[in-house]
Amino acid sequence: MRTGFRTPLRWTAWAVGLAWIICLPLFPAEKPDDVPNPLAAGNRFVGDNAAILGPEYLELIDAVCHKLENATTSQLAVITVKDLGGMTIDDFAVRLFRRFGIGFKGKDNGVLILCALKERDVRIEVGYGLEGVLTDAVSSRLLDEEAVPFLAKDEFGHGLYALAKGVAGTIATAQGVSMEAADPSAWPAQPAFTVPTEPTTGEGKSGPTAKNSGSGPLILAGLAALWGLIGTGAVYRKYNRTRGKAVRAKAIDKANGVTGLLWTGAGAGFIGLLASHNGFGASLLSLLSPTAVTIGQGLFRKSLRRRLDSYHLPCAKCGAGMDLTPEDQDDALLSVEEAAEEKAGGMDYEIWTCPSCAAQERLSVEMNKARECPKCKRRTLKETSTTLETATTSHGGRVRVDRNCLNPKCRFAESRERLTPKLSTTTAGTGLSGSSHSSVGSSHSSFGGGRSGGGGASRHF
Numbered sequence: 367m368r369t370g371f372r373t374p375l376r377w378t379a380w381a382v383g384l385a386w387i388i389c390l391p392l393f394p395a396e397k398p399d400d401v402p403n404p405l406a407a408g409n410r411f412v413g414d415n416a417a418i419l420g421p422e423y424l425e426l427i428d429a430v431c432h433k434l435e436n437a438t439t440s441q442l443a444v445i446t447v448k449d450l451g452g453m454t455i456d457d458f459a460v461r462l463f464r465r466f467g468i469g470f471k472g473k474d475n476g477v478l479i480l481c482a483l484k485e486r487d488v489r490i491e492v493g494y495g496l497e498g499v500l501t502d503a504v505s506s507r508l509l510d511e512e513a514v515p516f517l518a519k520d521e522f523g524h525g526l527y528a529l530a531k532g533v534a535g536t537i538a539t540a541q542g543v544s545m546e547a548a549d550p551s552a553w554p555a556q557p558a559f560t561v562p563t564e565p566t567t568g569e570g571k572s573g574p575t576a577k578n579s580g581s582g583p584l585i586l587a588g589l590a591a592l593w594g595l596i597g598t599g600a601v602y603r604k605y606n607r608t609r610g611k612a613v614r615a616k617a618i619d620k621a622n623g624v625t626g627l628l629w630t631g632a633g634a635g636f637i638g639l640l641a642s643h644n645g646f647g648a649s650l651l652s653l654l655s656p657t658a659v660t661i662g663q664g665l666f667r668k669s670l671r672r673r674l675d676s677y678h679l680p681c682a683k684c685g686a687g688m689d690l691t692p693e694d695q696d697d698a699l700l701s702v703e704e705a706a707e708e709k710a711g712g713m714d715y716e717i718w719t720c721p722s723c724a725a726q727e728r729l730s731v732e733m734n735k736a737r738e739c740p741k742c743k744r745r746t747l748k749e750t751s752t753t754l755e756t757a758t759t760s761h762g763g764r765v766r767v768d769r770n771c772l773n774p775k776c777r778f779a780e781s782r783e784r785l786t787p788k789l790s791t792t793t794a795g796t797g798l799s800g801s802s803h804s805s806v807g808s809s810h811s812s813f814g815g816g817r818s819g820g821g822g823a824s825r826h827f
């Protein structure tokens with residue numbers, strides 16, 4: 367009975383999930399969460415996502431970073447991005463720093479140099495462990511003296527190389543290590559670059575921006591509508607294929623399940639959109655469609671219920687609409703066990719009588735307010751659980767589970783105590799943010815897991 371309905375629904379859930387994954391690349395790229403980790407990608411500390419460095423400067427800067435790590439264990443990452451997607455460079459840098467985990471765990475000896483091409487912003491984000499060395503004043507001076515003079519002339523390679531060298535030199539000096547690196551005999555030419563005209567995202571902006579970020583919520587809305595329609599269709603099919611009032615009422619209630627799944631999906635999508643920095647408003651848009659579907663389903667359910675009120679099971683012999691014996695009168699037509707099952711809520715029995723040929727039909731359907739009794743096998747088992755002791759973080763809890771059979775011919779009864787595990791102190795991550803981030807580890811395909819607290823300085827050039 368159940369599988370016939372559940373299978374299409376499960377299929378739909380899978381299909382929507384798959385479609386959601388396929389559509390993910392359509393979401394605007396280059397937010398802090400989308401910037402690739404250069405260490406993981408190619409054992410580099412430099413990620414030139416804005417394509418403004420060229421191979422020679424990339425090599426030069428990367429060499430400075432590797433040398434710094436070898437000499438001091440401090441990690442310096444230099445990342446360029448086309449644009450900040452509506453974020454401030456400070457927020458973007460903090461987020462990116464946290465995601466990469468630059469510097470080693472416990473030491474927090476990481477530094478991030480972030481340069482945004484479109485906004486013409488540059489920032490030094492300093493890990494906790496280096497805040498005493500690279501104070502905000504030192505960072506500001508390095509930016510003003512080493513970077514901005516070149517960056518302002520669009521000499522990005524030269525400017526970021528000089529800045530990286532200045533940062534590395536400051537850290538090395540503080541540790542009493544020499545980090546003399548000879549500059550190239552001739553400065554490589556600054557490669558040609560293109561400044562993005564259209565931002566890749568639009569947080570709270572209008573115009574061409576909104577067009578771009580709108581696609582995510584729209585896709586999600588479409589998926590939600592499709593999901594709702596297919597789910598509702600499944601409910602309708604189930605309704606029409608079954609015989610009997612209780613079964614049909616059960617089918618209608620399954621629409622709740624469809625709505626529940628819909629909101630689970632919509633909630634996950636909403637969080638995903640928020641996490642990919644679509645903006646709160648744009649992400650909220652994605653919830654409009656499930657709301658509409660929910661309202662539509664509510665109306666649909668109401669109309670099915672009304673239809674069920676005037677339902678008459680067609681007589682198998684003559685085809686006439688049969689009459690249902692009212693619940694309070696059908697006990698006489700049921701056995702003691704059956705009446706007990708109906709009373710306990712484990713079964714529903716319907717006795718239909720044909721007014722024209724007097725034929726009778728009995729329908730039975732399982733209800734889930736009572737379970738099957740292990741002794742008499744009737745669906746008359748009631749289970750209640752009482753908490754004797756609530757679980758805390760320091761000790762587990764105790765729960766008493768009483769199971770009683772309401773079949774008067776059986777009267778099975780059992781009482782058991784069950785221990786519940788103590789509450790864990792760590793809260794699990796949401797796991798819903800959608801993208802899998804490279805995690806912190808000691809292997810060299812990843813940064814060391816260092817943290818920053820917003821220390822550093824930014825400049826517009």
Ligand SMILES: [Zn+2]
Pocket residue numbers: 681682683684685686720721722723724725
């Ligand atoms: Zn009949």
Ligand SMILES: [Zn+2]
Pocket residue numbers: 739740741742743744746771772773776777778
């Ligand atoms: Zn029993």
